[in-house]
Amino acid sequence: MKVKGRIAFADLGAGAWTLEADDGRxxxxxxxxxxxxxxxxxxxxxxxxxxxxxxTAMAGPVLRVHRWHAA
Amino acid sequence: xxxxxxxxxxxxGGFGYSRVIENAVAYARGKGAVVVxxxxxxxxxxxxxxxxxxxxxxxxxxxPDGTRAPYSAWGQQLDLLAPGGDKRKGDxxxxxxxxxxxxxxxxxxxxxxxxxxMATPHVSGVAAxxxxxxxxxxxxxxxxxxxxxxxxxxxxxxxxxxxxxxAGALHALGAxxxxxxxxxxxxxxxxxxxxxxxxxxxxxxxxxxxxxDPKLLVPLLISSVGFFVLRIVWQKWVGAPPAVVEGLSLPxxxxxxxxFGRGRLAHPLFYSALxxxxxxxxxxxxxxxxxxxxxxxxxxxxxxxxxxxxRAPGLSWLPFHFLALPWxxxxxxxxxxxxRALLIRREKA
Numbered sequence: 436m437k438v439k440g441r442i443a444f445a446d447l448g449a450g451a452w453t454l455e456a457d458d459g460r461x462x463x464x465x466x467x468x469x470x471x472x473x474x475x476x477x478x479x480x481x482x483x484x485x486x487x488x489x490x491t492a493m494a495g496p497v498l499r500v501h502r503w504h505a506a
Numbered sequence: 507x508x509x510x511x512x513x514x515x516x517x518x519g520g521f522g523y524s525r526v527i528e529n530a531v532a533y534a535r536g537k538g539a540v541v542v543x544x545x546x547x548x549x550x551x552x553x554x555x556x557x558x559x560x561x562x563x564x565x566x567x568x569x570p571d572g573t574r575a576p577y578s579a580w581g582q583q584l585d586l587l588a589p590g591g592d593k594r595k596g597d598x599x600x601x602x603x604x605x606x607x608x609x610x611x612x613x614x615x616x617x618x619x620x621x622x623x624m625a626t627p628h629v630s631g632v633a634a635x636x637x638x639x640x641x642x643x644x645x646x647x648x649x650x651x652x653x654x655x656x657x658x659x660x661x662x663x664x665x666x667x668x669x670x671x672x673a674g675a676l677h678a679l680g681a682x683x684x685x686x687x688x689x690x691x692x693x694x695x696x697x698x699x700x701x702x703x704x705x706x707x708x709x710x711x712x713x714x715x716x717x718x719d720p721k722l723l724v725p726l727l728i729s730s731v732g733f734f735v736l737r738i739v740w741q742k743w744v745g746a747p748p749a750v751v752e753g754l755s756l757p758x759x760x761x762x763x764x765x766f767g768r769g770r771l772a773h774p775l776f777y778s779a780l781x782x783x784x785x786x787x788x789x790x791x792x793x794x795x796x797x798x799x800x801x802x803x804x805x806x807x808x809x810x811x812x813x814x815x816x817r818a819p820g821l822s823w824l825p826f827h828f829l830a831l832p833w834x835x836x837x838x839x840x841x842x843x844x845x846r847a848l849l850i851r852r853e854k855a
Contacts, residue, residue, distance in 0.1 A: 446593060447547040448517070448621040450608050461548065476763055486522035489622055492555055493519050493547040493579075 436483060438462065438498065439506055442476040451492035454480055462492055462498035477506040507539040507663050512637050516543040516562070517623035519554035535561040540637075540644045540852035542630045544622035546579035551663065553583040563633075563648060563662045567591070567625035568669060570599050575692070578622055586655060587647075588670040592617065598778075599656040602757030632672045636679055642746045644678070654678035660816050687732040689757065693808025700804075700846045721797035722804075728777055729758040729805025758802070759809050774821045774833060778815065779840035782806045794847050803845035 440456035444464070452472055454462045464480070465488065471478050480503040488497035507516070518731035528849065531541050541562040548552035557564035565577040567590020574580065575592045591600035600618030604754055607613040636647045639689030652667035661667050727733075737755035741746040749753070753764035762776035783804040789799035821830045 445547070447622065448619060448623040449606055449611070469644070479767075481579045487524070488522070489518050491518045491519035493544060493622065496521050 437479060437481050439479045442471065442473060442478055443502060445492060445494040447494050448492040449498055451490065451494050453494050454478070454493075461495040463492060463494045463496065464478060466500045467495050467500045467503065471505060478503050479506050507534045507537040512539050513630050513633045514539055516541065516556055517621075517626045519544055519546055519557055521552075521554055521605045522559075523555060528554055528561075531556055531559045531561040534803040536645050538644060540630075540633045540647050542626050542633060544626045545581075545584055547577045547621050547623075548579055548683050549577045550579060551581040553579050553581045553611055554760055558583040563629060563651070563741045565622055565626045565629050565665070565670075566666065567622045568619070569594075572669060574664065575620065577620070578625075580665075584663060586651060586666045587668065588625035588628040591618070591620035592620050598606050605662040625730035630672055632670060633674060636675060639676055639679055645749065645752065646746065650675045650679040653702045656683045685731055685734045687731055689805070690727065690807040691808070693726055693730045696807045696811065696845070697804055697840050698843065700849060703846065703849060718798055721794075722801040725798045725801030729802045730808045732757040732760070757803045757805070757814075757839060758807055759806065772813075772821055777810060777821060777834060778837040779803075779806065779810075779844065782844050783839045786848060794807055800845050800848035803841045803848060805840050807845060808832045810841060814838060 437491060438454060438456045439450050440454045442464075443453050445451050445453045446473045452464045452467060454464055456462060462480075462484070466482075466487065467480075480498065480500055482500040482502075483500050485499045486500075489498075511711065535543050541556070541559075543557035543562045543564060544554070544562045545566045546552075547556045547567075551559075552652050553564050556562050563585045564585045566584050566587045567575045568587045569590075569592025571576045571592075572589060575590055576594075578587075578590060580839065584844040589601060593600045597618040602616070602618045604614060604616055604620060607617070615710075621821055632651065633647050636650050641647045651670070652661075653789045654671050654677060655666075655668030656671040656674055657668030659668070660759045689822040728810070732755050734755050735805070737747050737751060739757075741749050750764055753761055756763065758781060759772070759776050762773040765773075785802050789795045811834070814831055821833060
């Protein structure tokens with residue numbers, strides 16, 4: 436799936452990087468690295484929701500990032 | 507728990523249902539361990555797993571003002587609220603704790619965090635306190651936590667059983683089991699309405715006489731408030747009552763817990779007119795059994811009406827929460843009509 440949105444650090448538990456999607460959903464990012472991982476960056480993420488994933492931040496469904504680029 | 511753990515704190519979760527994990531939670535609980543899990547920080551009305559499994563205590567978070575924090579999940583499987591912090595006004599609103607550092611899980615730090623992950627260990631701590639104070643089973647711990655929780659009383663999807671209260675839980679552990687009399691009052695009100703709706707010719711000798719008939723009164727009590735004497739006597743003379751005894755001492759609609767185990771959601775067939783109808787079948791040809799069947803039908807009518815009134819609990823199998831209310835009201839009505847028919851036939855025959 437492809438999701439467009441804004442990168443935000445969620446201050447929940449020990450914290451987690453999230454994607455605040457344009458449709459209002461919030462995903463917790465897994466495997467996102469690089470310059471784009473900064474507060475407020477507008478990005479397009481290609482990846483898939485990992486329903487089996489468990490996290491301590493529990494900020495939303497875990498989105499496993501395959502590719503991403505600036506929007 | 508195979509190594510003696512009594513309290514499992516799971517400050518984590520996800521959205522995928524897993525039968526393996528559900529069985530693991532049930533296994534832990536069966537071995538005498540309490541499983542406490544975080545409801546989630548996604549802020550909507552779905553509780554994450556493992557908190558959503560029937561064997562786990564699902565914990566949501568409140569901020570310093572005691573109201574549910576905006577990030578905290580809530581919903582059908584929420585059991586309790588506990589302090590999880592709310593940092594919208596700064597770090598002092600969080601839970602100050604010795605914990606793992608952000609981005610460096612190997613490094614211990616002292617930091618202010620917020621989340622249902624922070625609320626969960628508060629409940630785990632009180633669970634341990636309850637075991638230390640003499641609780642023998644997870645059921646006892648859960649009951650004391652829920653009965654001792656502070657708030658308006660009763661379960662709601664927004665607050666669970668209320669806000670964790672350590673002193674309240676310890677007090678509830680020693681106290682006699684709480685008996686909820688309101689369903690009986692609802693049954694009595696329904697009986698009064700039924701008697702008024704009957705032609706005086708068929709009225710079974712006035713409300714007081716009907717209520718004083720033990721053949722009607724005892725089934726009415728057992729179906730609306732439960733055979734609580736059984737549990738009180740058991741606790742006094744035998745010790746901590748086993749699950750079957752606890753189940754049998756509940757109102758008949760809650761006997762589903764004997765069959766299906768503990769669960770926050772009631773089974774819709776138990777919370778329906780099915781049992782009164784089944785009990786009424788032999789009463790058609792067996793006159794002296796009619797007061798018993800009428801008592802059970804009246805008890806169910808009162809119990810279901812009261813359950814509808816308090817908007818609790820949710821029903822399993824019904825896809826939408828809003829279907830629970832018409833289901834409970836409709837079945838209360840059927841039970842009341844059945845009770846009326848049984849009361850009339852009692853006099854005519």
